Amino acid sequence: MKGIAVRIALALALFYVVCFTAYTNLIIKFFGLPFPGMVAVVLIPLTTAGFIYLNRMQKKVSLKSSEKFSISALFFASLYGVFAYDVYQQNPASLPIMAAALFATFGWLYTAYENRNNNRKAHTLNILLQMRNSAEYNKHREIILKHFSPQTKIDTSLIAQTQKSVTDPAINLRWSVVYLANYIEFICVGYVTRDLDEGLLIKSFRSIIINFWDSFEPFLLEERQDDYGRYNPKIYENIEITAQEMRRKRIKEGLNLGPLQANRIHGP
Secondary structure, eight states: OHHHHHHHHHHHHHHHHHHHHHSTTHHHHHHTSOHHHHIIIIIHHHHHHHHHHHHHHTTTOOOOHHHHHHHHHHHHHHHHHHHHHHHHHHOGGGHHHHHHHHHHHHHHHHHHHHHHHHHHHHHHHHHHHHHHTOHHHHHHHHHHHHHSOTTOOOOHHHHHHHHTTOOOTTOOHHHHHHHHHHHHHHHHHHHHTTOSOHHHHHHHHHHHHHHHHHHHHHHHHHTTBOTTSOBOTTTTHHHHHHHHHHHHHHHHTTOOOOSSOTTTTSOO
8 A cells, every 4th residue: 555655645746746836926826716726726636635545545455447547637637727727817718728628638538548447357357268268277166166165164274184085196175275276366466456357356256255265264374374484464465355345345235145155166
C-alpha cells in the first residue's frame, strides 16, 4: 500500500504545482473564486484520493482500473476548471472551444480505459481456459479431491499421514497440494494487483480460492517457515488476501455460505 500512497501523493503534488505555477497570479485568482470553485480545486481531488486510499489500505489490494480512471478524470476536470475559469474571465467567447476540448479529452480517456479493460478480460479468460484444459492441473486437483475430505482442515502432518495409505508410488500428495497452491497464488497475484479482471475471477474462481484457503490454511501457514526456523509472511500471502476480500464481497451479496463447502476445489 505504500506504493499507492506514494502515487496518490505525487499526483496531488503535481496537480497543485501545475495549478499554482501555470499563471503567476493564479494564487490570487484562486482566493477570488466562489466557494464552489475552491471546493472543486482543493477538496474534491484530495478527499476522493484519500477516501479510496483508506478504503484499500486495510484490504491490501491495488486500486481498480475504474478507480484510477475516476481519480484521473477528476484531477483533470478540476485542473481544467481552474484554467477555464481564468480564460473565461479574459475572453468569454472561448468557452465553447474549451468545452469541446474537454469533451474530446474525456472521450479519449474513456476509450483508453475501455480498451485496457477489454485487454484485461481477454487475458483473464485465456488464463482461466488454460487452467480448465490443463491436464496437469486437473490431475493434481483430482488427487486432492480423492484423498482429502472437504470438511477437513489440512496441515503437513495430515498430508504425511494420508500419504502412508497411498499405494500408487507416482502420487505425491504434498507435491499435488503445493502445485495447486502455487497455481492459485499466481491467480491471486493477478487479482491483488488488478492485472486480471476482478469480475471474471469472482464469478468463476471465487469459491475455489475461498474453499482452498479454508481447507489448506494450516498447511499454507506452515509453509511460511522453512527448515531452519526462518519465517516469511509473504509466502502464499496473496491467497489469504484474496480469500478474505472475496469472502467480504460474498457476504455483501448475501451469499455467506460458510467455510469448507463440498465444492472445495471446483466451483464458482
